[in-house]
Amino acid sequence: MSEGERFTLAEARDLAVKALVTAGTAEGNALSVATALVAAEADGQKGHGLSRLASYAGQVRTGKVKGAAEPQIERLSASAIRVDAGAGFAFPALDCARDALVSMARSQMIAVAAVYNSHHFGQGGYHVERLAEQGLVGLMLGNSPQAIAPWGGTQGLFGTNPIAMAAPRREAPPLVIDLSLAKVARGKVMAAAKTGQEIPEGWALDAEGRPTRDPEAALAGTMIPMGEAKGAALAMLVEILSATLVGANHGFEASSFFTAEGPPPGVGQLLLAFDPTPLSGGGFADRLEILVNALQSQPGARLPGTRRLTAREVAERDGLLVPAAIVAEIKALLR
Amino acid sequence: MSEGERFTLAEARDLAVKALVTAGTAEGNALSVATALVAAEADGQKGHGLSRLASYAGQVRTGKVKGAAEPQIERLSASAIRVDAGAGFAFPALDCARDALVSMARSQMIAVAAVYNSHHFGQGGYHVERLAEQGLVGLMLGNSPQAIAPWGGTQGLFGTNPIAMAAPRREAPPLVIDLSLAKVARGKVMAAAKTGQEIPEGWALDAEGRPTRDPEAALAGTMIPMGEAKGAALAMLVEILSATLVGANHGFEASSFFTAEGPPPGVGQLLLAFDPTPLSGGGFADRLEILVNALQSQPGARLPGTRRLTAREVAERDGLLVPAAIVAEIKALLR
Numbered sequence: 001m002s003e004g005e006r007f008t009l010a011e012a013r014d015l016a017v018k019a020l021v022t023a024g025t026a027e028g029n030a031l032s033v034a035t036a037l038v039a040a041e042a043d044g045q046k047g048h049g050l051s052r053l054a055s056y057a058g059q060v061r062t063g064k065v066k067g068a069a070e071p072q073i074e075r076l077s078a079s080a081i082r083v084d085a086g087a088g089f090a091f092p093a094l095d096c097a098r099d100a101l102v103s104m105a106r107s108q109m110i111a112v113a114a115v116y117n118s119h120h121f122g123q124g125g126y127h128v129e130r131l132a133e134q135g136l137v138g139l140m141l142g143n144s145p146q147a148i149a150p151w152g153g154t155q156g157l158f159g160t161n162p163i164a165m166a167a168p169r170r171e172a173p174p175l176v177i178d179l180s181l182a183k184v185a186r187g188k189v190m191a192a193a194k195t196g197q198e199i200p201e202g203w204a205l206d207a208e209g210r211p212t213r214d215p216e217a218a219l220a221g222t223m224i225p226m227g228e229a230k231g232a233a234l235a236m237l238v239e240i241l242s243a244t245l246v247g248a249n250h251g252f253e254a255s256s257f258f259t260a261e262g263p264p265p266g267v268g269q270l271l272l273a274f275d276p277t278p279l280s281g282g283g284f285a286d287r288l289e290i291l292v293n294a295l296q297s298q299p300g301a302r303l304p305g306t307r308r309l310t311a312r313e314v315a316e317r318d319g320l321l322v323p324a325a326i327v328a329e330i331k332a333l334l335r
Numbered sequence: 336m337s338e339g340e341r342f343t344l345a346e347a348r349d350l351a352v353k354a355l356v357t358a359g360t361a362e363g364n365a366l367s368v369a370t371a372l373v374a375a376e377a378d379g380q381k382g383h384g385l386s387r388l389a390s391y392a393g394q395v396r397t398g399k400v401k402g403a404a405e406p407q408i409e410r411l412s413a414s415a416i417r418v419d420a421g422a423g424f425a426f427p428a429l430d431c432a433r434d435a436l437v438s439m440a441r442s443q444m445i446a447v448a449a450v451y452n453s454h455h456f457g458q459g460g461y462h463v464e465r466l467a468e469q470g471l472v473g474l475m476l477g478n479s480p481q482a483i484a485p486w487g488g489t490q491g492l493f494g495t496n497p498i499a500m501a502a503p504r505r506e507a508p509p510l511v512i513d514l515s516l517a518k519v520a521r522g523k524v525m526a527a528a529k530t531g532q533e534i535p536e537g538w539a540l541d542a543e544g545r546p547t548r549d550p551e552a553a554l555a556g557t558m559i560p561m562g563e564a565k566g567a568a569l570a571m572l573v574e575i576l577s578a579t580l581v582g583a584n585h586g587f588e589a590s591s592f593f594t595a596e597g598p599p600p601g602v603g604q605l606l607l608a609f610d611p612t613p614l615s616g617g618g619f620a621d622r623l624e625i626l627v628n629a630l631q632s633q634p635g636a637r638l639p640g641t642r643r644l645t646a647r648e649v650a651e652r653d654g655l656l657v658p659a660a661i662v663a664e665i666k667a668l669l670r
Binding site: 079080153236244250272287295 | 472579
């Protein structure tokens with residue numbers, strides 16, 4: 001059995017663009033989405049990579065995602081914008097938001113974009129890393145369809161609600177810290193359900209709020225947050241900042257990111273950019289290296305993002321090995 | 336044996352002011368600190384309450400804390416300030432920062448204060464709750480002396496690095512979410528060390544990075560973060576935003592908040608204020624109630640901050656019962 005097919009990053013992106021355009025996505029939006037999916041695939045974040053393409057295309061076909069949406073920016077002040085993603089993909093809206101944030105943050109030292117009417121944003125790290133490449137510190141919070149219950153409760157209210165931050169480094173790629181608040185990704189439970197395997201204790205609760213090792217019961221229930229009670233509180237904090245504050249649907253109000261049916265999920269993202277040189281009194285770049293060096297001087301400690309950068313280097317050199325099942329899905333989209 | 340002495344909140348504040356002034360603190364600074372400590376005591380957050388007073392006074396006496404420091408504000412833009420706490424207490428600097436943030440956020444929708452050269456800020460919730468009382472959403476990140484190691488490492492680099500957020504509610508006190516990133520407070524390990532008791536597995540690592548139940552070994556080692564590896568990454572994220580970004584000392588560079596010896600800790604805080612009405616397109620207040628109601632409709636789920644508000648009501652009605660040992664400490668400070 002073939003393990004898959006190898007593509008250069010450019011080839012993979014072109015294929016993804018074609019698949020999205022064939023489904024009815026506007027060319028520019030398709031390029032934005034494809035670029036982010038291929039970057040996730042290259043970084044080894046396969047849950048946010050090409051495996052999403054068939055589901056994305058299906059959502060464009062039914063109109064759950066508006067393939068031709070044009071993000072609309074409303075300027076609230078010299079340092080604040082709202083971005084209406086127009087029930088389209090999140091990536092074009094976040095591209096617009098980041099472009100605006102860069103110039104606002106350079107003149108105001110801080111800037112915020114409140115993105116609503118939005119969709120799955122993939123790797124949070126992707127968006128903040130783009131800001132860090134412009135010399136800014138980026139911080140992003142986003143919500144997603146319900147996955148985590150309030151502590152002591154039984155029903156999912158909050159998404160897995162990732163937090164991502166990137167900081168520019170003097171002579172190295174940006175430092176990126178990117179974490180979702182579920183102890184493990186729901187995708188791992190879905191994979192176990194497909195193969196009929198039990199999941200470890202501590203991953204999920206059933207619909208009555210009891211710990212479960214049955215993946216089907218877990219999918220009908222909720223994911224346990226990292227850090228248990230504290231993590232559930234943190235998920236609510238992110239929900240308020242990335243959904244309530246921006247005027248987006250909460251996790252429990254949002255439709256699935258996967259299925260093609262139903263109304264648009266309409267979730268939200270809060271994206272912040274800081275200009276670190278003036279905010280730190282000039283010392284940021286040197287001081288960050290001191291912190292990184294202190295971490296790296298400890299045997300056994302690893303800088304966050306190291307594995308991702310290694311995967312990226314390999315992908316840039318050798319291309320992507322895309323599993324045969326995903327290649328088949330993509331080729332089916334081109335017909 | 337007497338269990339303690341009862342004081343009204345006003346009496347407790349006056350006593351704390353006198354103790355701090357006697358040690359050499361300027362009157363206005365003493366009032367700022369005393370107000371925050373008594374608020375923490377009333378909220379049942381005793382680790383940030385009157386138990387700190389003797390240590391604070393001792394630090395003023397040796398000059399580790401400058402009792403007469405006047406916080407200096409540097410205005411970077413219409414939405415960004417730096418605040419030099421002047422190696423004084425954090426509370427007067429944060430009072431200044433919050434006052435400035437309120438007017439900036441009302442005109443710019445977002446504002447940031449980068450506070451450096453600072454000290455222990457007590458309950459993060461206290462500061463953001465004041466912003467929420469002005470109709471703003473407040474977010475605060477702060478660092479503290481080293482307590483948490485990078486994941487896989489053995490030496491503390493990061494503080495316990497609290498994250499606090501408060502949001503204004505329509506007809507209820509602000510919703511406050513306030514969590515430190517250590518699984519449990521180091522104060523609990525100190526208490527166990529005093530009484531010679533073992534601590535539960537999972538709280539701390541010894542100086543070689545091994546799990547320990549010996550409180551002395553734990554104090555020589557590091558605290559385990561909530562959420563293990565993800566929590567350690569989150570602690571680094573908060574360290575970068577609240578120390579590197581504001582130009583403050585990192586956790587591993589900061590002296591103790593407890594002892595009177597050594598240089599000032601010089602830690603940092605990042606305080607953000609958002610104007611939720613324009614950022615949400617007008618729906619914030621209604622939408623937050625929808626989220627809160629969804630949470631409260633789940634049996635067993637409790638809104639964050641409930642216990643704190645209950646303790647506060649009791650303290651406002653019945654006053655504070657201050658343990659005899661703390662009363663003795665305070666009285667000794669007045670001589």
